[in-house]
Amino acid sequence: MNPSLFSFFNRGVASIFALSFGIAAAPNGFCSDVFRGNETFQSFNKAKKILEHQVIFDHRVTLYCNAPFDKDKWISLPPGFTTQVHKKRANRVEWEHVVPAENFGRFFPEWREGSPMCTDNRGAPLKGRKCAEKSNITFRLMQSDMYNLFPVIGAVNAERGNKNFGLLSASAENTFGSCAMKISSNRAEPPKYARGTIARAYKYMAYAYPIFKLSKEQERLMDVWDRQYPVERWECVRTKRIERIQGNENPFVKQPCIEKKLW
Incomplete structure (x- = not known):
């Protein structure tokens, strides 16, 4: 079968399945013409493994602290890195959703209110991340989108949680010593x-x-940061690899990379 027809057929089957079981339909995105996201991976764990072995294999460095890590996920902490809490997670790499799962998850009714598909062993209703993951294909696709997943120091991931990004006062100190990551209150x-x-x-x-x-x-804020801190070579390499594997574009990286002849 022609590859494009095969892809169209698969999308049609997925749409019928989604509508039949109520797990993903417009306006959630999967069946919409404006859906531009990941349609390849529904498994968060699979996405992490592919990122590690096929995308960042030659650039094993954490996002926030530029800390290198080895194939066993052990981190070489930068000199002067400290953490007051989550010390057991300080030497291990974790994969962080830069846009936290909770921050996009709360847009799903299954996260906020639950679903008939989500009950515990006693039949009591459940809601939250596990319910959204179980009952909504769009959430699974978003959760597994490799453009939004980055390796970070576990302790930093734990402390950041679902806090929004922003600028703190000039007097705010680094939360992790020499790593210039600042976390205070809700930001x-x-x-x-x-x-x-x-x-x-x-x-x-x-x-x-x-x-x-x-x-x-x-x-x-993101528009400002996008202008102030333009793409560099590694971001272009990473994005190009993800596009090849995941099958969709991040135009906010791709276009400036092409313009700078880094694609």
């Missing part, structure tokens, strides 16, 4: 070298998944 300020990458991941997620909406404040 996280990333190092300057990570801001452009973060911004283009946020803009991509809002572009690719119509269900997800950025606040006006976050939208303005």
Whole structure:
């Protein structure tokens, strides 16, 4: 069968399945003409493994602290890195959703209210991430989207949680010593070298998944960071590899990479 017809057939089957079982239909994005996101991976664990072995295999460095890590996921912490909590997670790599799963998950009714598909062993209703993952294909696709997944120090991932990014006061101290990541109250300020990458991941997620909406404040901040911190070679390499594997584009990275002849 012609590959394009095969792809069309698969999408049609997926759409019928989704409508039949109520797990993903417009406006959630999967069946919409404006859906531009991941349609390849529904498994978060599979996406992480592919990222590790096929995308960042020759650039094993964490996003926020530029800390190298080996094939066993053990991190060489930068000199002066400290953490007051989550010490057991300080030497291990974890994969962080730069746009936190909770921040896009709350747009799904299954996360907020539950679903008939989600009950515990006693038949009591469940909601939250596990329910959204079980009952909504669009959530699974978003959760597994490799453009939004980055290796980070586990302790940093734990402390950041689902906090929005923003700028803190000039007097705010680094939360992790020599790593220029600042977390205070409900906000996280990333190092300057990570801001452009973060911004283009946020803009991509809002572009690719119509269900997800950025606040006006976050939208303005990401536009500023996108302009202030342009693409560099590694971001272009990473994005090009993901496009080849996942099958869809992040135009907020691809276009400037092409313009800079880094694609």
